[in-house]
Amino acid sequence: MVMEMTSGSTKSCAGEQNAVRFRGVSKHFGEGAHALTVIRDLNLTIGKGEFFSLLGPSGCGKTTALRMIGGFEHPSEGDVLLDGESIIAVPPYRRDINMVFQSYSLFPHMDVYENIEYGLRRKKVPRQERRKRIADVVALAQLDDYVSRRPNQLSGGQQQRVALARALVNQPKVLLLDEPLAALDAKLRGTMQEELRRIQREVGITFVFVTHDQQEAFALSDRVAVMRAGRLEQAGTPLELYNQPATRFVADFVGQSNFISGPVCTTARCLLELGQEGDRVFLPAEAPGTAATIVVRPERIALHADQPELQGESLSRLAGVVSENTFLGSKHVLRIKTCLPEPILVEASHAAVSALAPEPGRSLWLSWRSGDGALLAD
Amino acid sequence: MTSITVQANAFSTLGGRKAAGFSFAVVLLPFLLYAAFFIAPVVLIAVQSLTPYVVGSNGGLSDAGGLTLDNYAGVFSPTFRSVFTDSLRNALAGSLLCLLIGYPVAYFISTRCSERLKPWFLVLVILPFWTSYLLRMLGWRILLGANGDISAVLQSLHLLAPGQGLLFTQAAVLLGLVYNFLPVMILPIYVSIERLSREHRDASRDLYARPWETFLSITLPLTYPGIMAGMTVVFIMMTGDYVTPELMGGAKGMMVGTLIYSQFLQGENWPLASAMSLSLVFVLVVAVLAMSAVGSGLQRLPTLFRRVTR
CATH class of the missing domain: 2.40.50.100 (RNA polymerase II/Efflux pump adaptor protein, barrel-sandwich hybrid domain)
Structure with missing residues (x-):
């Protein structure tokens, strides 16, 4: 209680350090006897510039938590904060947050260039800057040879890089990734992991990554939150989770x-x-x-x-x-x-x-x- | 050893032949039906359309000798041509109205209804088909007649003169056409919106697109195939419909279907009616091609715009 008070009084200061914060967030689907609780009293802080993973078995609420940051789900209780300010009333198209969807969701009727350009146009970024930013992100994601192709002419790994470029080009405060590597084969997944890590270091944007793969979470992340049945089991660095697991579930899940x-x-x-x-x-x-x-x-x-x-x-x-x-x-x-x-x-x-x-x-x-x-x- | 292999091969070839024979039989029956009841009549009509009309004959197949193009000249005489253009205009206006009404309905059912409610809304859409077409049209006649409820409301709003009804006007024909063919527009559009994944719209919202921008840049272009399917089918069906114009428009609402019907069964000039029928098919093919050309042109516009302003 005392600690809550202290953190409350230093909110503005702490807000500088935290990109995203969940405060007592719960999420129920449905009503009455059929209500399904997907997230229970989630308290979590994600630091600025961190590569943060939400790890857990399917159905543990990690994707719902991610979609809440993006604005695609609304908490039934509690609050979600971005840079210290509540964002639950802000629609997705006004949030400085972008997402890489699990199935990439590239627009099939636009080529790679137009896909990447989409967000910049909506934000009315001037033409010159648009061109420059797209050139930068195309180089970063190594997409130079593919800009005029349609999504259906790309391999899974290439589509994944386009989805990443399409989100990164907007220079969001937070980038959300919903199991983006799940559809790739094991070898490509390894390469993409390295690339994700490299890109995150280069751009310094806060990454929030959802995965059910413990090795992937450990290989990529600065910190990991393990979730189970809608509850946060433990959050910490991969080393902390491995060496000092707080619960039997975490110990079992991470090795x-x-x-x-x-x-x-x-x-x-x-x-x-x-x-x-x-x-x-x-x-x-x-x-x-x-x-x-x-x-x-x-x-x-x-x-x-x-x-x-x-x-x-x-x-x-x-x-x-x-x-x-x-x-x-x-x-x-x-x-x-x-x-x-x-x-x-x-x-x-x-x-x-x-x-x-x-x-x-x-x-x-x-x-x-x-x-x-x-x-x-x- | 060798002989066994040979025998096995023989059996498998026999099996292969049997399978081929079976699939041939499966295709043959529909083909025969198609030939007997579609191709043959079309050929018959084509021949009739080139046969001279014998004045005073009481209809039936004309057996006058020689070939003539006179019937086609008759089709494009000023009287009939105006009926043709009226029909095409009515069908185009009707299918555009269907699109304007049908798209929001399909969009609502697909995106705003829970999975549990969707089937019920779809049933509501096709429910009118479960009662007799004539009965529904007769119902409309009562509502639109000079003493009907709709006319009464319009009269009290001074939109219609006292004692005047909507029945037997072009507006009534259009209303009848839209009412009848709306479900045919809604269903293909509904399917195309269903096939569009929710994630595409989420991705657009995520990339700073306001709701109407998402609709214009993502939902509308990606449901274009459904729109074109609905437009084409509804347009063709409306152009050829003859019962609705007859019941709702009477003499004023004459469309090409009514005209062909009357030439076959009242005027009893079968060669002219045949020429009209074939002309209608030709005009429809041209109109549908033109429509899809305009449609795909419209569809390419945004891409062109993005290229130019890149």
Whole structure:
């Protein structure tokens, strides 16, 4: 509450830093008993010049949130702000925001040049400046050879670049991208990701990118918001989401995870304690309740032939038996049975594996720095 | 081994032949019907139109010898020519009115109605077709007659003299034509608006186009095929319609259909009627070609403008 007050009083100052802000936004479709809530109490801040991704499975509300910024959906409750000012009453054609649609939606009866020119003409940009801006954006999107073609004479990747150019040429405050790479094949998608990143750095415009692909979101974004069933699960840099996932859903969605849960024992930092010299699992921070769940990434776990020394509470260790060893080319993935109900996944390098020869049935020790685990909120 | 292969090949060829035979049979039946009931009558009419008229014959196929172009000269005599031009003018005005009324209706159903309501509105559009055409026309006659409700309203507004009705005027003919063929205009336009994705209009709005700019630059040009389909069909049907002008216009509303009808069944000059029929087909082909030329010219104008002012 106090924090809300503070941020409220410094609104004008904060407004300089934030391109887009969702404040308590909810969206319901339909009425009465048939009402469907697509977004629930969304609070989110997108910084100026950021490459920001909305990530989540289909139906999580990410596209609806994006369309709200564009003005194609209206929040049922709450407010959407652009540069500190509410925009919910502003129609799309008066917003300094442009969108790249999922199916590109190029105008089929206009050639590439006319498609790109469309927004500038509507804004009554003078002829000379129109020509200059189009020339710039055509070069930026590498479309020089295609300006006089119709959209149906272009490949998917080319259409995608035209859609991007058509939006960027207007120099919007915010560019919205609705899964623009979903229709491309895997190889082209990789190239386009690099190109998007390059273009965003060059123009410095705030990009808001919707995707269900975790790798894509991580590869492109400065920050990512993970959404689930209309709620924001967590927002942060890719590194934060990966290393300190706030919920089990985020941990699972952004990579392989080992979950360890149980009642908190003896000291506030201890999750598991077996025998005098046996298994010890420590929490990365003090748990607020009497039970806790932590997540440990498979590549953070080290393998040992002998029991590793404990260093206070900073190292956790488990004894286990290898049940499976899968070779994946660049690495090995081991499944190890421990005292926990679920087997532990471990990613190990060639070097680690060749030193230990972990055939199925071999007994060994696992350890990780307790700080590498992340305490989950749920 | 070899013989088995050969046999298999023989079977597959046989199967292929059977399939070809079947598809031939499928095409043959409609073709025969088409030949018997369309091509043959047209040839018959064409021959009739070149046969001299025997004065005093009571209609029927003329069997006078020799070939003549006299019948065509008759078609383009001043009396008949004015009926031709009236028909074309009525049909053009009628189809433009249909477009003017039909496009907003189609647009409304396609873009402003929920998916649940759309089928019901479409049913409303074609509902008049479910009752007898004659019954509906007779209804209009009552409304438009000198004592009818519509005429009464117009009389009280001093738009019509007391005791005067709308029936048996060109306006009544036009009203009848538009009323009858409106659904034929609405449906193809509706389909073309449905096919236009919502995203195209969203993209236009996103690119700073006000609602009317989006309509003029995106929706209208992209639904052009539907407009042309509706215009062509409605124009042809209106030109050839003879019941509506007869019922709504009487002697004043004579259109080319009525004329041909009367020559076949009252004047009983079959060669002249045949020449009129073929002339009508020819004039319609020319008119439709002209219409589509004008249409595609109009459609290219914005592109031309964008090129010139680039």
